[in-house]
Amino acid sequence: MNDMTPTAAERAEKLQGMGCKRKRVEDVRFVQGKGSYVDDLKLPGMLYGDFTRSPHAHARIKRIDTSKAQQVPGVLAVLTAADLKPLSLHYMPTLAGDVAAVLAEDKVLYQNQEVAFIVAEDRYAAADAADLVEVEYEALPVLIDPLKAMAPDAPLLREDIKDKTDGAHGKRRHHNHIFTWEMGDKDAVEAAFRKADVTIKELISYQRVHPCPLETCQAVASFDKIKGELTVWGTFQAPHVIRTVASLISKIPEHKIHVIAPDIGGGFGNKVGAYPGYICAIVASIVTGRPVKWVEDRIENLTTTAFARDYHMTTEIACTRDGKVTGLRVHTVADHGAFDACADPSKWPAGFFNIVTGSYDFPVAHVAVDGVYTNKAPGGVAYRCSFRVTEAAYCIERAMDIMAQKLGMDPAEFRMKNLIRREQFPYTSALGWEYDSGDYHAALQKALEATGYKQLRREQKERQDAFRRGETRELMGIGVIFFTEIVGAGPSRNCDILGIAMFDSAEIRIHPTGSAIARLGTKSQGQGHETTYAQIIASEIGIPADAITVEEGNTDTAPYGLGTYGSRSTPVSGAATAMAARKIKAKAQMIAAHLLEVHDDDLEWDVDRFRVKGNPERFKTMTELAWAAYNSPPPGMEPGLEAVSYYDPPNMTYPFGAYVCVVDVDVDTGATKVRRFYALDDCGTRINPMIIEGQIHGGLTEAFAIAMGQEIHYDEDGNVTTGSLMDYFLPTAVETPNWETDWTTTPSPHHPIGAKGVGESPNVGGVPCFANAVIDAFKFLGTTHVAMPHDNWRTWMVADKLGLHG
Amino acid sequence: MIPGPFAYHRPASLQDAVGLLSELGEDARPLAGGHSLIPMMKLRLASPAHLIDLAGIAGLKGLREDGGEIVIGATTTQQELVTSDLVAGKLPILRETSLTIADPQVRYLGTLGGNVANGDPGNDMPAVMLALDATYEIAGKSGTRRLAARAFYQSAYVTALAPGEILTAVRIKVPPAGHGYAYEKLKRKVGDYATAAAAVVLTIGGGKVASCAIGLTNLAETPLYAEEASRIIAGSALDDATVRKAVAAAEAITAPASDGRGPAHYRTKMAGVMLARALARAKARAA
Numbered sequence A: 001m002n003d004m005t006p007t008a009a010e011r012a013e014k015l016q017g018m019g020c021k022r023k024r025v026e027d028v029r030f031v032q033g034k035g036s037y038v039d040d041l042k043l044p045g046m047l048y049g050d051f052t053r054s055p056h057a058h059a060r061i062k063r064i065d066t067s068k069a070q071q072v073p074g075v076l077a078v079l080t081a082a083d084l085k086p087l088s089l090h091y092m093p094t095l096a097g098d099v100a101a102v103l104a105e106d107k108v109l110y111q112n113q114e115v116a117f118i119v120a121e122d123r124y125a126a127a128d129a130a131d132l133v134e135v136e137y138e139a140l141p142v143l144i145d146p147l148k149a150m151a152p153d154a155p156l157l158r159e160d161i162k163d164k165t166d167g168a169h170g171k172r173r174h175h176n177h178i179f180t181w182e183m184g185d186k187d188a189v190e191a192a193f194r195k196a197d198v199t200i201k202e203l204i205s206y207q208r209v210h211p212c213p214l215e216t217c218q219a220v221a222s223f224d225k226i227k228g229e230l231t232v233w234g235t236f237q238a239p240h241v242i243r244t245v246a247s248l249i250s251k252i253p254e255h256k257i258h259v260i261a262p263d264i265g266g267g268f269g270n271k272v273g274a275y276p277g278y279i280c281a282i283v284a285s286i287v288t289g290r291p292v293k294w295v296e297d298r299i300e301n302l303t304t305t306a307f308a309r310d311y312h313m314t315t316e317i318a319c320t321r322d323g324k325v326t327g328l329r330v331h332t333v334a335d336h337g338a339f340d341a342c343a344d345p346s347k348w349p350a351g352f353f354n355i356v357t358g359s360y361d362f363p364v365a366h367v368a369v370d371g372v373y374t375n376k377a378p379g380g381v382a383y384r385c386s387f388r389v390t391e392a393a394y395c396i397e398r399a400m401d402i403m404a405q406k407l408g409m410d411p412a413e414f415r416m417k418n419l420i421r422r423e424q425f426p427y428t429s430a431l432g433w434e435y436d437s438g439d440y441h442a443a444l445q446k447a448l449e450a451t452g453y454k455q456l457r458r459e460q461k462e463r464q465d466a467f468r469r470g471e472t473r474e475l476m477g478i479g480v481i482f483f484t485e486i487v488g489a490g491p492s493r494n495c496d497i498l499g500i501a502m503f504d505s506a507e508i509r510i511h512p513t514g515s516a517i518a519r520l521g522t523k524s525q526g527q528g529h530e531t532t533y534a535q536i537i538a539s540e541i542g543i544p545a546d547a548i549t550v551e552e553g554n555t556d557t558a559p560y561g562l563g564t565y566g567s568r569s570t571p572v573s574g575a576a577t578a579m580a581a582r583k584i585k586a587k588a589q590m591i592a593a594h595l596l597e598v599h600d601d602d603l604e605w606d607v608d609r610f611r612v613k614g615n616p617e618r619f620k621t622m623t624e625l626a627w628a629a630y631n632s633p634p635p636g637m638e639p640g641l642e643a644v645s646y647y648d649p650p651n652m653t654y655p656f657g658a659y660v661c662v663v664d665v666d667v668d669t670g671a672t673k674v675r676r677f678y679a680l681d682d683c684g685t686r687i688n689p690m691i692i693e694g695q696i697h698g699g700l701t702e703a704f705a706i707a708m709g710q711e712i713h714y715d716e717d718g719n720v721t722t723g724s725l726m727d728y729f730l731p732t733a734v735e736t737p738n739w740e741t742d743w744t745t746t747p748s749p750h751h752p753i754g755a756k757g758v759g760e761s762p763n764v765g766g767v768p769c770f771a772n773a774v775i776d777a778f779k780f781l782g783t784t785h786v787a788m789p790h791d792n793w794r795t796w797m798v799a800d801k802l803g804l805h806g
Numbered sequence B: 001m002i003p004g005p006f007a008y009h010r011p012a013s014l015q016d017a018v019g020l021l022s023e024l025g026e027d028a029r030p031l032a033g034g035h036s037l038i039p040m041m042k043l044r045l046a047s048p049a050h051l052i053d054l055a056g057i058a059g060l061k062g063l064r065e066d067g068g069e070i071v072i073g074a075t076t077t078q079q080e081l082v083t084s085d086l087v088a089g090k091l092p093i094l095r096e097t098s099l100t101i102a103d104p105q106v107r108y109l110g111t112l113g114g115n116v117a118n119g120d121p122g123n124d125m126p127a128v129m130l131a132l133d134a135t136y137e138i139a140g141k142s143g144t145r146r147l148a149a150r151a152f153y154q155s156a157y158v159t160a161l162a163p164g165e166i167l168t169a170v171r172i173k174v175p176p177a178g179h180g181y182a183y184e185k186l187k188r189k190v191g192d193y194a195t196a197a198a199a200v201v202l203t204i205g206g207g208k209v210a211s212c213a214i215g216l217t218n219l220a221e222t223p224l225y226a227e228e229a230s231r232i233i234a235g236s237a238l239d240d241a242t243v244r245k246a247v248a249a250a251e252a253i254t255a256p257a258s259d260g261r262g263p264a265h266y267r268t269k270m271a272g273v274m275l276a277r278a279l280a281r282a283k284a285r286a287a
């Protein structure tokens, strides 16, 4: 070999494969303002849609008069439920087995519910006309508190299903009851509580919040009457599912529907489901024969398209005196709003809430979740978390702190004592999950050492003493948490959406000159898929990531997939990508053997080539093999070099992490300052460390927002009081703390590349960490639990109740 | 988030602007930076049929010193208050207050005139104007007049401006060199209006407070001049007991709304905390 021949390491580096901090290729267009979003789309003759919405939370519709609206110049049509009913489109099926109103017929069930859809030549005419639709309402009693939903005298909300005693998930016990979902061994848990030395019980509520992506939900529908074909561009996290649902609802055959998700400006679960705006845009396009655009404004986004959380979890832990947990019992009331439009795998009405045993070795556990209707907007999506996992993590991490406090133990020490041990993996939890891999103690230990935890506790003690002496008005809180995520939905044996198994897919085509295109069934909304999928392929088959185009979001070209949410893209489509790449590699190996005139088995893989074992001078690079695949394949072999893989994961993956937060609390104003936040994440194999860090920063910022200020709040009349960014807390760079990130690496044993998914971990682990830190500041004065969000006035109230304001 | 229909006018002189306003009557509104008015229009809480843009009127711009007073044209932006040497040297509280208003994007467009004429109790400048005992210059069809800021605010969005009148400038007596000042504002995030805020301007002589004026933001239907609290502080050595008395007097005149910033009693308490902190900071700054 001469000196100019690149070494294997140099060749590997050129590929920019897995482990490389490759710059995000999509950013080239995003930072130049050249992304192409739905609202950038302008089609000839395009019309605009807008809604007339209900000012009431619960009211009977006595009369709708659209005549004045119809007269506004530029208005082409005003649709109401009466127009949709003959098409059976006034209701649409939800992902959770319920139906949701597209346009309200007899009743409105939440504020800002859609009542009429205006179609006009421009946005201004549509908005003017929306104001002129006259609706006569008769106000009805409003139900806002989910804990009162099943009271005998609670108002009847869903008249359309009042006689339906069988819900999608079993018997309904009350007119506002949706389902009850139970898991675990109730009797064994009761026995554990009878025997326990110490128990705690707390109602831990996770307030209603909203994912609030910067780009709101929007769609353009264009129906071609000649071809009988419908094209819909939209903000869809799951374009194929939208196509299937659209076909089922509209009866247009699926091959005549084209769904395209262009660039998406954040989703966080908000863009998984189907909304009245999509249906109305489609109907309006069919009616008018012209493309129709519908774009939500911020208020509509916050108050009508899917919210998250609203879980009210009565939580009990049983424990021995020396701090070993022996049982967990959680009863949850889940507020689903007016329609059950939760976006969970269909058999999981409470998502994966049974991950609530968290990272701890609970011998027995029992959970029950009651879903109820209220006069609030429908939704219940996984806001940057796997299905209901953030709720579960918040619940257990708060409860563990409360128990540690009762035992008089340090919360980190109490966790150490109860974490699942490394040798227990694969670990079957009391509520039925099989955790794939982990070294929890090592991770927590690393976090405690990195933050100087013991020293922080000493400093806190000094601060408390100074506070008692009147020398400071600031308290210090330290939050410690350990979380286990459950992502990558999911195995077809237990995961489907409306009967569609939750596999995902990748198709890779190698071009004759050795570059490639990969198409996937997922859809990036900012996660950087165009960058990372190419890195997986680069490492698998040895062509540079820069030579690979990654394409998603067009249902005509992408293989069928279930989309991006629940951190499932890497665990499922990432696996499919590796598997498709391996099929290509296998074919390339046969071609190489033919060209080198050796047996397949005499070849070995070397970064970007096959070489003859024991004779490394004889090799064929992947680029050479691509050319040969098309132009000189072995006799009897089909030309071409491409593969498609559909991956049905054998199990979920279980990312985990240990977080530590230090917060200073101004007792006199309730204002808090996050002094430090340390996040250690273990997501298995790390594909692109820079993208991981970016994902963690973003997720922590959302977690900070949720814990410290976000709330979709309704007053008792059902008015949303936080319907704009004036009152719904979206932190700016000024409020956002500095993030310290760290990692351990425990690959998933069942995943082709060992990757577990990471995008959502920081939201799951971050929220309880901030909450624990704020509450920790007051613990020495006896405070055990405080509901989120920990904004200034609520924190001040904690201090006030403790008599700290003199 | 789409405003109703309106016509846009851009007069080049004050006379034309006043003429248009009186001619078009109730349906017309002056437009300055638009950062209060346009959001209201997008929410359709305001739907003026005519907007009279003041940006083309040269005479409404700029800052100057006039005898013992500083005169600030109505369309001077908040950003200009941040960068002006005149303000930094003689009225530093205006700079400090401007910096608590939203972010640079807002400050580059939002004007002092719009901020004080808007009549929104959430605006920060009015309380400062009360503390500084500023005078507003007002032009109408029948001529010009001057009015004390302390007589200007009547209730939320209702001021002493008559229909057809334009606020043309703000006049502020230059406080003595070495005066102490502070604007303390508690807010939830950048771009938020105050949960509570207090403006303090004071002078100190011989270890005692010689003069003191206090204004409060977003704690009632109008900005508040805390006259009683100001009187309690004047003549004192700013000892704890006096500050406590002044805080109680200031809290007593507040009547905030309960909203996302907190329940009314919390916001009242925050008025007291902001005042105590502003007094301490003003004292530390006074020569």
Ligand SMILES: Cc1cc2nc3c(=O)[nH]c(=O)nc-3n(C[C@H](O)[C@H](O)[C@H](O)COP(=O)(O)OP(=O)(O)OC[C@H]3O[C@@H](n4cnc5c(N)ncnc54)[C@H](O)[C@@H]3O)c2cc1C
Binding pocket: B029, B030, B031, B032, B033, B034, B035, B036, B037, B038, B039, B054, B074, B075, B100, B101, B102, B103, B106, B109, B110, B111, B112, B113, B114, B115, B117, B118, B122, B123, B124, B125, B161, B165, B166, B167, B168, B191, B192, B193, B194
């Ligand atoms: C995100 C955001 C955050 C903000 N945060 C704050 C804050 O924290 N504190 C704060 O004080 N402000 C805040 N503002 C408001 C901002 O300071 C506005 O610029 C200011 O309130 C109004 O000034 P303007 O020049 O924009 O007036 P405009 O919006 O143009 O006008 C406001 C009102 O005053 C009238 N008007 C304007 N000029 C005159 C005049 N010369 N004579 C008579 N009438 C007149 C108009 O007709 C209108 O009714 C915020 C605005 C935004 C968008």
